Amino acid sequence: MKRVTSFDVAKRAGVSRSVVSAVLNDTPGIGVSKEKREAVLEAIRELNYHVDARASGMKTGKSFCIAAFGNTRNPLFLQVLEGIQRACTEYGYHILLSGDPSMDLSKLADFYLQRRIDGIISLDALNAVDEGWATQSNQFGIPFVSIEGYAEQPEVVSILVDYKRSVYQALTYMNKREGIHPIYVIFRNEQDIENWAERDRKEAYLTWCEQNARNPIVRVITLDDEPAITELLKGVSTDTYEGVPSLLVNWSVAVPLMYRVAYELHLRIGEDILLTSADNTKRNNQAMLPILTVMDIPYVRMGELAVHALNEQMNEVKAPSMAIKLWVEAELQPGESS
Amino acid sequence: MKRVTSFDVAKRAGVSRSVVSAVLNDTPGIGVSKEKREAVLEAIRELNYHVDARASGMKTGKSFCIAAFGNTRNPLFLQVLEGIQRACTEYGYHILLSGDPSMDLSKLADFYLQRRIDGIISLDALNAVDEGWATQSNQFGIPFVSIEGYAEQPEVVSILVDYKRSVYQALTYMNKREGIHPIYVIFRNEQDIENWAERDRKEAYLTWCEQNARNPIVRVITLDDEPAITELLKGVSTDTYEGVPSLLVNWSVAVPLMYRVAYELHLRIGEDILLTSADNTKRNNQAMLPILTVMDIPYVRMGELAVHALNEQMNEVKAPSMAIKLWVEAELQPGESS
DNA sequence: ATGAAAGCGCTAACAA
DNA sequence: TTGTTAGCGCTTTCAT
Numbered sequence: 195m196k197r198v199t200s201f202d203v204a205k206r207a208g209v210s211r212s213v214v215s216a217v218l219n220d221t222p223g224i225g226v227s228k229e230k231r232e233a234v235l236e237a238i239r240e241l242n243y244h245v246d247a248r249a250s251g252m253k254t255g256k257s258f259c260i261a262a263f264g265n266t267r268n269p270l271f272l273q274v275l276e277g278i279q280r281a282c283t284e285y286g287y288h289i290l291l292s293g294d295p296s297m298d299l300s301k302l303a304d305f306y307l308q309r310r311i312d313g314i315i316s317l318d319a320l321n322a323v324d325e326g327w328a329t330q331s332n333q334f335g336i337p338f339v340s341i342e343g344y345a346e347q348p349e350v351v352s353i354l355v356d357y358k359r360s361v362y363q364a365l366t367y368m369n370k371r372e373g374i375h376p377i378y379v380i381f382r383n384e385q386d387i388e389n390w391a392e393r394d395r396k397e398a399y400l401t402w403c404e405q406n407a408r409n410p411i412v413r414v415i416t417l418d419d420e421p422a423i424t425e426l427l428k429g430v431s432t433d434t435y436e437g438v439p440s441l442l443v444n445w446s447v448a449v450p451l452m453y454r455v456a457y458e459l460h461l462r463i464g465e466d467i468l469l470t471s472a473d474n475t476k477r478n479n480q481a482m483l484p485i486l487t488v489m490d491i492p493y494v495r496m497g498e499l500a501v502h503a504l505n506e507q508m509n510e511v512k513a514p515s516m517a518i519k520l521w522v523e524a525e526l527q528p529g530e531s532s
Numbered sequence: 533m534k535r536v537t538s539f540d541v542a543k544r545a546g547v548s549r550s551v552v553s554a555v556l557n558d559t560p561g562i563g564v565s566k567e568k569r570e571a572v573l574e575a576i577r578e579l580n581y582h583v584d585a586r587a588s589g590m591k592t593g594k595s596f597c598i599a600a601f602g603n604t605r606n607p608l609f610l611q612v613l614e615g616i617q618r619a620c621t622e623y624g625y626h627i628l629l630s631g632d633p634s635m636d637l638s639k640l641a642d643f644y645l646q647r648r649i650d651g652i653i654s655l656d657a658l659n660a661v662d663e664g665w666a667t668q669s670n671q672f673g674i675p676f677v678s679i680e681g682y683a684e685q686p687e688v689v690s691i692l693v694d695y696k697r698s699v700y701q702a703l704t705y706m707n708k709r710e711g712i713h714p715i716y717v718i719f720r721n722e723q724d725i726e727n728w729a730e731r732d733r734k735e736a737y738l739t740w741c742e743q744n745a746r747n748p749i750v751r752v753i754t755l756d757d758e759p760a761i762t763e764l765l766k767g768v769s770t771d772t773y774e775g776v777p778s779l780l781v782n783w784s785v786a787v788p789l790m791y792r793v794a795y796e797l798h799l800r801i802g803e804d805i806l807l808t809s810a811d812n813t814k815r816n817n818q819a820m821l822p823i824l825t826v827m828d829i830p831y832v833r834m835g836e837l838a839v840h841a842l843n844e845q846m847n848e849v850k851a852p853s854m855a856i857k858l859w860v861e862a863e864l865q866p867g868e869s870s
Numbered sequence: 871a872t873g874a875a876a877g878c879g880c881t882a883a884c885a886a
Numbered sequence: 887t888t889g890t891t892a893g894c895g896c897t898t899t900c901a902t
Contacts, residue, residue: 547873553897562871590879
């Protein structure tokens with residue numbers, strides 16, 4: 195069972211291997227006559243020849259392979275992958291998926307270095323900073339792009355969401371409805387320290403309130419703290435504030451539980467209480483009743499952008515068209531909940 | 533900027549390249565003295581050396597890379613990937629993610645052959661048959677495992693769900709509740725022909741009815757046909773059959789719309805109407821209110837199994853412990869809807 | 871037990 | 887324009 199090589203193709207086409215290579219790669223500065231070119235292509239087809247990417251990679255020093263790193267448990271990762279895939283197809287890159295966040299860094303590094311990866315894209319947590327992925331990957335000399343992470347590390351290229359704008363837009367939308375009474379609900383993990391996104395969102399809320407002469411009301415609730423949510427919903431629905439109580443939630447993860455609590459309290463979301471999420475994806479909420487109004491985070495596009503950014507890094511474009519920090523905007527997806 | 537090679541390591545450790553290689557691969561039948569081995573390991577650490585997988589692959593003929601093929605739009609694919617990833621880590625394989633189903637086969641084949649992939653795992657549609665992925669991949673000589681596809685192609689290795697059992701178990705569970713009245717609702721795409729899974733499920737329903745002396749009632753509805761669903765729910769809820777109307781749905785995709793229709797009709801699922809899905813995943817339904825009772829399909833494990841099956845194929849185990857067709861069982865996840 | 875040397879399949883620099 | 891050749895970094899005989 196012999197592999198067919200470029201030598202076989204050359205022989206069959208009656209040319210030398212370099213000609214075959216030239217035809218395959220459109221090597222600049224080297225012309226091949228029409229007939230020879232045809233002959234080569236013909237031979238390739240007949241022999242069903244396929245370049246060995248490893249061999250060519252060894253010569254050129256490029257593997258045309260980028261690594262996508264993220265948590266396969268996270269549904270958003272799939273959307274990012276979709277974007278990465280789309281852009282990679284365009285550039286001719288292949289995607290290597292290996293290593294989840296549970297794996298230790300040196301093991302992972304070994305993976306990547308063995309494969310001579312051209313670049314790394316990583317979907318990070320908002321508060322990802324330490325571990326020094328970025329610093330590490332710089333050590334390796336592998337171009338690196340973070341999605342949602344390292345917002346405050348000026349040397350790391352990252353794709354970030356403009357959460358300020360997201361909150362601002364959400365509030366503006368909610369405000370269209372007469373007599374609403376916007377409350378900002380911050381859900382957070384107990385152990386997490388406040389991150390940049392959280393700060394941005396809160397700041398945007400306060401700014402908006404000031405500009406619109408509203409009294410800011412902020413509630414902080416620990417994720418999954420059902421009693422606290424019950425209390426909140428009960429409270430706002432019986433409050434004597436003027437207007438319909440209208441909640442802007444910082445983090446989509448908490449929303450299902452809010453729906454459940456409302457369901458159990460027989461509160462109708464979208465009528466008794468209005469609800470909007472400032473951080474979510476449309477796809478994630480298609481099954482919700484009523485449909486949740488969300489600021490949709492474009493994870494697919496962020497994946498695409500990451501590849502473009504990586505590509506610029508890899509080719510060391512002299513006049514980079516892309517900044518170190520790339521900001522994308524969430525898009526309002528009106529639902530029935532507000 | 534020079535790459536560090538096994539030669540550098542050898543030089544530093546004061547041995548030859550073959551020794552380095554032997555240490556790295558535990559080459560059987562070739563012993564290395566304790567000191568030399570230590571020296572090599574030391575040098576590797578000092579120089580931060582990493583084998584070039586391409587070069588070693590060229591010699592050994594293995595790429596230690598398997599391709600995962602599936603639709604990145606499908607959330608289930610992520611679960612499969614999770615399983616694949618887990619098993620791959622175990623075997624030391626890397627995962628190549630390239631090509632979505634929209635890409636044409638020859639292009640894809642080119643990808644795989646260029647990379648000298650060791651095997652392919654594909655998450656297929658239940659009715660996947662034509663296109664001859666399998667036959668094709670056999671032509672390429674690349675081991676292939678299908679998840680959910682090619683159930684009726686005896687030569688293709690595939691991981692399949694025992695849907696008969698799934699339906700049977702669901703019905704048994706539903707029947708625990710007194711006086712239920714089980715109706716089987718088949719949702720289907722208009723253009724799709726009936727597939728093996730559909731046949732199995734229906735057969736299981738009929739068998740169960742016979743064994744339990746129930747009158748089988750089957751409804752067929754086109755996916756997304758909202759009026760038909762409305763009619764169905766209205767109908768069964770006002771029927772004068774004895775017992776609570778209890779629906780077993782064949783396909784989870786239709787469930788959100790059923791919930792919506794019920795919501796609009798002010799029918800309380802779990803009280804006025806009982807609902808169970810015979811084909812679903814728990815993860816997909818966490819946000820539903822009330823929580824849907826489902827037969828949970830273990831996609832993660834199916835991914836793992838696929839890798840194991842692939843591994844056996846690749847190593848051409850003489851006494852294969854795995855059959856060509858591997859059947860897995862769905863697990864009942866009781867919810868509040870039935 | 872260890873070292874020398876022959877490739878694996880390819881590209882790029884050079885020679886013709 | 888075309889063909890020759892020297893590696894890329896590794897594994898694996900084959901001698902030593």
